[in-house]
Amino acid sequence: MVLDVIRALGRRWYVVLVGAIVTAGLTVGAYVTTPxxxxxxxxxxxxxxxxxxxxxxxxxxxxxxLEQPAGILVxxxxxxxxxxxxxxxxxxxxxxxxIDDxxxxxxxxxxxxxxxxxxxLDTLTFIADRIPVELAALQEQVDTPADAVITSIPLxxxxxxxxxxxxTIRMMIAALVVGITATCITAFALDGLLRRRQLRRSGELSEQPEKPEKPEKKRRKHRGSKQEDAASASVDDEHTPVPVSASTGRER
Structure with a gap:
C-alpha cells in the first residue's frame, strides 16, 4: 500500500509540487497570523x-x-x-x-x-493585588479577630x-499536516482516476469489432470468385481425357 502511494505520488509529481507550495504558504500564514x-x-x-x-x-x-484558606482563594x-x-x-x-505543586x-x-x-504584566499585578483583598474580605465575613487574621506576602x-x-507552533503543525494530507489524497485520487480512464480506453480498443464490408465490395468479391470457378473448370476440361471407341477409333 505504501509503495502504491509512493508510485502514485511519483507519477503525479506536478500535484505534489503544487501541494508543497500551498503547504509552505499555509505554514507561513499560520506563523504570521497567529497572535x-x-x-x-x-x-x-x-x-x-x-x-x-x-x-x-x-x-x-x-x-x-493554611492550605485550606489557600484552596478557598483558588x-x-x-x-x-x-x-x-x-x-x-x-x-x-x-x-x-x-496551589503551587x-x-x-x-x-x-x-x-x-x-x-x-x-x-x-498588568493582569498579573491585578490578580496578585486582589489576593490579600479577597483574603481579608473572606475573614471579615466570619468576624475573624484582628490578631487571628491570616495575611499574605508576594514571594x-x-x-x-x-x-x-x-x-504558533501548534498552528504551524496543523497547517503542515493539513497541507500534506490534502496533497497526498489529491495526487492519489487523480492518479487512480487517470489510470482507470487509460485502462478503459485500452479495453475499448481491444474489444472493438471489425467493420463489415460494404455490399458493393461483397458483390465484386462474389463475381471474382465465380470467374475463378469458371476458369478452374475450363482448365479441368482441358486436362480431362476424351474417351475413344475401340471399334471406330473415333472420339465419342
Missing part, C-alpha cells in the same frame, strides 16, 4: 495569624493548616465574578490560579497569558513577560 503569547508568573504565600505564631515565633514554622478566582473582573482588566487575558505549603501560583507583554512576581511560541 503572539506572553507568559508571566507570580507566587503568593499565606502567613499565619499572630495568635498561631505566638510572641517571638517564626511564621514560616507554622504554615501548616476556588474564588475560578468563579464567574472573578473572571469577569479580570476580563474587564484585559479581554484577551487567560489566567490560572492554583513544587512547594509544600500555602503557596498560590498565578500564571497569566496575554497578547502583549504589557497586558500580561516572586515576574517583572518581564516571556514570549511563548506554543500556540
Amino acid at each position: 503572539p503569547e506572553y507568559n508571566a508568573r507570580a507566587l503568593v504565600l499565606l502567613l499565619p495569624s499572630e495568635v498561631a505564631v505566638g510572641e517571638g515565633g517564626n511564621p514560616f514554622l507554622t504554615l501548616g493548616g 476556588a474564588y478566582f475560578s468563579s464567574a465574578p472573578a473572571r469577569e473582573d479580570v476580563k474587564q482588566q484585559s479581554p484577551t487575558a487567560q489566567y490560572v490560579v492554583g 513544587s512547594t509544600r505549603g500555602p503557596v498560590i501560583a498565578i500564571d497569566v497569558t496575554d497578547t502583549s507583554a504589557e497586558k500580561t 516572586t512576581v515576574d517583572e518581564k513577560a516571556e514570549r511563548g511560541m506554543g500556540a
